[in-house]
Amino acid sequence: MKETADSEETHGRRGTRMADIAAMAGVSSMTVSRVLRDRSCVMPATLSRIEAAIDATGYVPNRVAGSLASRRTDIVGLIVPSLRNSLFAETIKGVSDILGPMHPLMIADSGYSLKGEEIAIRAFLGQRVCGIILHNTKHSPRGRAMLLEAGIPCIETGNLAQQPIDMAVGFSNRDAASAMTMYLLGRGYRHIGFVCLPTKDNDRAAERKAGYLNALSHASLLADPRIVIESPPGLKSGGQALSYLVEVVPEIDAVFFSGDVLATGALLEANRRGWIVPDRIAIAGSDDSELQESVSPPLTTLRFPRYEIGRRAADMLLNRLSGRSSGRAIVDLGFEIIRRASA
Amino acid sequence: MKETADSEETHGRRGTRMADIAAMAGVSSMTVSRVLRDRSCVMPATLSRIEAAIDATGYVPNRVAGSLASRRTDIVGLIVPSLRNSLFAETIKGVSDILGPMHPLMIADSGYSLKGEEIAIRAFLGQRVCGIILHNTKHSPRGRAMLLEAGIPCIETGNLAQQPIDMAVGFSNRDAASAMTMYLLGRGYRHIGFVCLPTKDNDRAAERKAGYLNALSHASLLADPRIVIESPPGLKSGGQALSYLVEVVPEIDAVFFSGDVLATGALLEANRRGWIVPDRIAIAGSDDSELQESVSPPLTTLRFPRYEIGRRAADMLLNRLSGRSSGRAIVDLGFEIIRRASA
DNA sequence: TTGAAAGCGATACCAG
DNA sequence: CTGGTATCGCTTTCAA
Secondary structure (H helix, E strand, O other): OOHHHHHHHHOOOOOOOHHHHHHHHOOOHHHHHHHHHOHHHOOHHHHHHHHHHHHHHOOOOOHHHHHHHHOOOOOEEEEEOOOOOHHHHHHHHHHHHHHOOOOOEEEEEOOOOHHHHHHHHHHHHHOOOOEEEEOOOOOOHHHHHHHHHHOOOEEEOOOOOOOOOOEEEEOOHHHHHHHHHHHHHHOOOOOEEEEEOOOOOOHHHHHHHHHHHHHHHHOOOOOOHHHEEEOOOOHHHHHHHHHHHHHHOOOOOEEEEOOOOHHHHHHHHHHHHOOOOOOOOEEEEOOOOHHHHHOOOOOEEEEOOHHHHHHHHHHHHHHHHOOOOOOOOEEEOOOEEEOOOOO | OOHHHHHHHHOOOOOOOHHHHHHHHOOOHHHHHHHHHOHHHOOHHHHHHHHHHHHHHOOOOOHHHHHHHHOOOOOEEEEEOOOOOHHHHHHHHHHHHHHOOOOOEEEEEOOOOHHHHHHHHHHHHHOOOOEEEEOOOOOOHHHHHHHHHHOOOEEEOOOOOOOOOOEEEEOOHHHHHHHHHHHHHHOOOOOEEEEEOOOOOOHHHHHHHHHHHHHHHHOOOOOOHHHEEEOOOOHHHHHHHHHHHHHHOOOOOEEEEOOOOHHHHHHHHHHHHOOOOOOOOEEEEOOOOHHHHHOOOOOEEEEOOHHHHHHHHHHHHHHHHOOOOOOOOEEEOOOEEEOOOOO
């Protein structure tokens, strides 16, 4: 019956368990378990024996077992449309900063597809994450159903959801686009083009287009469908979009690029062609960054509080978990128009 | 003894368990477990009953319990210096693309500090990740010890480690910096400045500085310490570095910016000041991107296969886990010098 | 091909 | 403050 000792010696490292620590310290594993949560709930003498055992062995508690026993994990799941895009990186950083090491962060990208999001949701639920943060507010029926069914906090951050599954934090893409369009109208531009990312499966792009169209109709202007286009992401793509718009409707006097670095690409292209911005054509962008501020002329853009959105999302999640809050919060963090020389 | 039925009704949703599915399908839970791994190992009739039960209930297997029983998870841990930096986003994307939904990805940032990395390592080991990918090749003693002790695959990717803990994939920052410096020397520049990110806790920056110095001494040139500087990251920072260098040593004829977007910032600053690049001063950068290609003049840069590094790292990890490989692979994915107009 | 029994390594819940 | 005992929901192992 030396099986135990034998296998420890024979098979080598099987990993230190809580029971081993308990044995070394001459206590039960419950005491060890308690110490791990709260050092101040045992006698000092006991505590020091336990701590000695822990760092003699380098024991790292098994959260998998702990999670099974307590029926919950500390893992937070985050799904973004793309891991490559630095915009989402801001939000990820915000989330990560608030969560800290006590709440491991699991990240998946949906590849901008509803199906991809659904797959990620299922994977996360399989891991029994304690909460989920999503960038999309549009979901597949199954995805939405799983989230509802799971009964865990869920925060949607991409567009300010009017009917969130649970909670939402963000800003209104529609209002932001509308505001920028009105700003351009206020500056006297009358042939304002609009470029956004593909709207399929992307509620944010769709909302921005709607905001642009809204603003025009509020001003009793008719949108010219020839200069309302969708474009893939990227600097070059922005340049190409600008070239295209000017060719199709030469009298165009301003363009609002509502996606990522499109505006910067357009500005670089304008510079290359020797077009004076904003005299020949005004350019407005979105998602302000150091880059948009550093080009010449600096770009007028929308600024979104992406980092703060990540922080708030994580914050709301943690509050809900700790029972300090409940209810279907919808937090609007707004946006700003950053006025610079380009429009 | 109607406890079971009672508690299900009383406490409501407790989540469907494998045993429930088994009961519904009239089989044992072992059979359900098997089906989940390999649909083709049970009789078709049994299979369809089980599948019917699964999607009638929306059952999502509990990986926490599964992991405890099998003593291993499918979770991969990834630690990067910063989640904000789009460079690392490339690698993250590569890792994520290879892992897919079967291997959830846990991500933490070290905040460029060894202590931060150690904390993340401990957290990951607590979650019993099946493998770890690190961007740093310099670690705290405890961090290194934990990794060694854990006995799981570990891949270092930031700088090509000569003595990896386990496996390594990447490129030599030293060789790359040396190559770029030699390229500049070959173009006839003789007063070449060097700017890198802070070298503290950052083996990559340190290696690049060493490569620059190496190249100079191979050419029997003395480095001028006044124009070898460290600078924080960012476009503006790059511009400031350029201004500083030109002021301190006016005869400087080229600068190699070895970090991130520093070179782009410097180029924009040069343009602003009306300095002709490369006639007044040549500028070379690193970490090629669409941006560096799109500015005027386009930047000569080093290009690193960051996405591919992520893919290979994940690939090596998966291969090791599946037993298809072993051994301490060190994979050098190299680098390229992208020659453009700026230097 | 299928099932029964015995864990996996913690925590919950009571008792003392 | 401390310990015993019964899970947690699945996989392993062996037997049928």
